[in-house]
Amino acid sequence: MNIISWNARGAECTKFKTTVMNLSRTHHMDILFICEPRISGGKAIDVVKSLGFSNYEIVDANGFSGGMWLLWNASKVTVDIVGTSAQSISACVCWPGQTPWMFTAVYAHPCIAKRQKLWDYLSFVGANHNMPWIIAGDFNEMLRFEDKLGGTSLCRLRGFKTWFDNHDMVDLGFYGSKYTWTNKKGYVIGSALDKSYALIAPLKQ
Template sequence: MNVVCWNVRGAACTKFKTNMLDMISTHHIDMLFICEPRISGQRALKVIQTLGFKCFEVVDTIGFSGGLWLLWNDSKVTVEIVGTYDQSISACVSWPGQSPWMFTAIYASPSRVKREKLWEYLTFVAESHDLPWLLVGDFNDILSVDEKLGGASSGRSKGFKDWVDRHEMLDLGFTGPKFTWTNKRVLERLDRAISNVKWRRLFPDANVRHLPRTKSDHSPIKICLQSCFKANPLKRPFRFEAMWLKHESFDDFITETWDNSTGSAMEKTLKLVEPLKT
């Protein structure tokens, strides 16, 4: 299953439709979240109906800003909308043979005051269910100073980071370019996927990819719930085995291997892989 989220910064132009249809075809999208389409009402419905998804949920724009569209392929996935807000859509997701999990699509306001209201609302959502939970979208915030390049430093990440820490959320990481937004002077990682531990255990191979920017100043992000690598029994990925810790010689083995290695801590850690496998 593939989920794509994109802050499109306007969906009225022909180029949006062309880019979107190409992305849907290329990435085999089962669920699509679009934020900041900047159109609503019949204009929005007309555009949505050209994208090939029979099922959708819309939160209209406020004036000429914002707006949320969640579209899905009902032949692949069952989506039950459980709540909407001006900055999010939450749904219970399942398919045959798959236990249900919670999905929340996010477009956090550029206004810090309004974002604080979003964190309060998401706390309410968290307290309303006990399901595996995935949150994706444009959080308009960062989790650490290294997620921003250029411009003045600020304490903007405090509210978001506090919420993530308080609810024990995990950042799912990414592949591709580090930053998902730019105004040509500043680059930031504003778009991401986070989950609770239950969701990560349910989908341990899920991965996030930052796709190339087209038209918008935001990169689309793709969440694939299956591994992006094809299984190959002759080349399985390395996994640390907890049982090794119980071996009576483990501590001595690690110490000796580490002391006989050179380079940075990261380089020395990577050099443990082959000895551990042996």
């Protein structure tokens, strides 16, 4: 099982499609989540259809802001979309012979007030589906102080950590660079804001 989550920050250029094809060849993706494609409507559908996946769910970007695509091949995996919001796509996922589980792909809004609506929505999702649950994506917040190098951390250590702790989630860790964002200026500020956390919750009793 290979699931890739990628904050693309734009999906209209030729380089985007080339990168997806390279990822597919290298990692044999079963499910691909793209956030921040920054295109919508017919243009988004045309790009999605060119990526080689049989099925998809799209939450359109708001102008050039946000947007989410969940793509999969129905010949490999069964994905039933159970709900979408402006900041998430939730689906029941099942491989042949395996127990179904919930997958929620997230792109949290940069605005704190709007981001709070995501944590409330995820609580609703968790309360209504009695399955193992994995969440991945761009949360735009951190779980711990060491997820940021330089700058002030407090503004990004709020709702997500509280939600994470209250729901007994487990951070599954990561491979690669610890810091996935930088301000690209003359002084160093790196953070894990864009890191694709993978989390799993135990079955409810």
